[in-house]
Amino acid sequence: MDSIRPRALRLALILAGAMLLVAAGFGLHGATASASTPEAALAGAGEATLMPSAPPPPNQDTCLSCHIAGENKNLWTPLARWLVFGSFGLVFAFGVYRSASVWTGRKPYKPLVNRAVAWVDERYELSPLLSKLAAKPVPRFAMKWWYCLGGITAFLFVVQGITGIMLAFYYKPTAAEAYNSILFIENEVRFGAAIRMIHHWATNGMIVMCIAHMLRVFIMGAYKNPRELNWISGVVLLLLTLVFGFTGYLLPWDQRAYWATTVGTDIAGSVPAVGNLILVMLRVGWDVSEATLGRFYGLHVIVTPLLTLAFMLAHFMMIRKLGVARPL
Numbered sequence: 001m002d003s004i005r006p007r008a009l010r011l012a013l014i015l016a017g018a019m020l021l022v023a024a025g026f027g028l029h030g031a032t033a034s035a036s037t038p039e040a041a042l043a044g045a046g047e048a049t050l051m052p053s054a055p056p057p058p059n060q061d062t063c064l065s066c067h068i069a070g071e072n073k074n075l076w077t078p079l080a081r082w083l084v085f086g087s088f089g090l091v092f093a094f095g096v097y098r099s100a101s102v103w104t105g106r107k108p109y110k111p112l113v114n115r116a117v118a119w120v121d122e123r124y125e126l127s128p129l130l131s132k133l134a135a136k137p138v139p140r141f142a143m144k145w146w147y148c149l150g151g152i153t154a155f156l157f158v159v160q161g162i163t164g165i166m167l168a169f170y171y172k173p174t175a176a177e178a179y180n181s182i183l184f185i186e187n188e189v190r191f192g193a194a195i196r197m198i199h200h201w202a203t204n205g206m207i208v209m210c211i212a213h214m215l216r217v218f219i220m221g222a223y224k225n226p227r228e229l230n231w232i233s234g235v236v237l238l239l240l241t242l243v244f245g246f247t248g249y250l251l252p253w254d255q256r257a258y259w260a261t262t263v264g265t266d267i268a269g270s271v272p273a274v275g276n277l278i279l280v281m282l283r284v285g286w287d288v289s290e291a292t293l294g295r296f297y298g299l300h301v302i303v304t305p306l307l308t309l310a311f312m313l314a315h316f317m318m319i320r321k322l323g324v325a326r327p328l
Contacts, residue, residue, distance in 0.1 A: 133320070142324040149213035153241075154312065156206040160244070163199040164301065171251070173297040175290035178253035203245050210241050222325035230322070233315045240308045247300040253293060261296070262288050 102109050121127045170189055172181040185192035214234055217223055223231035250261040265288070269279030284291035 146216050149209055149216055153206055153209040153213055156202045159202045160199060163195050166195050173294055182252045207241055210238050220327050227322055230318045233311050237311050240304055243304050247296040250296045
């Protein structure tokens, strides 16, 4: 009897646990069914409508250079990282390459630039020609600062070319998009306002330096025999510099640019006999329009730079041939 009682007690406990599990299962099934009824669904929808919706994501800047993992970061942080770690990496890689080349070649290291120059010179024999061009010494009297005005003008032309190419990536030469593209460059493009101002002031500086250079040549009599062609090419370069400024003034396509171009072309149209022809050629018609903008853009970025490069090359070649004129 004593052995039967524990056995019956265990059986009763097992049956009670099973009944509790069955009851719990039926309870969970009823709760799920009641939640899936249309009334419950409508109640849940009502509660969802009362809950505040998530705010929309912020507008990201269109500039991709400062986006990391979808966030706007400081512009200088990734640049500083690349400069620091990239510089250390390049130095380390160059050291490994230099040491390996010395170990494997069993001879002193030769810089890569010297190797490239020797490789090209071995095939094309450019060193005799370049040595003739570079071996001509500069006289001591030509080391004064006023002899550098022409070189400063050429340097500013290079600055204009570089900044103009950078601006051309975003500028749109149409009446509908020209002004908006200027605003985009000023407000959205990184350093766009700075690049545009550098281009603007380089233009003014080039005009000033070109006039100062020609005044120096005139005062010192460097236009006389045998340098007449130098003077003529310099006058043409001054005119091309003024054309640069005049054609670029219309490109922003605002009120000031429109009316300044209107006045300037009217002045060109007042030339006797051929004034109307010049006016129509510049404006592509009788009025300043979108066709005028396209023509000025073509003159500014294609025709005038090519002519300037050609006359600068001829100017430098004549200076190289005849040398710098001695002061009076």
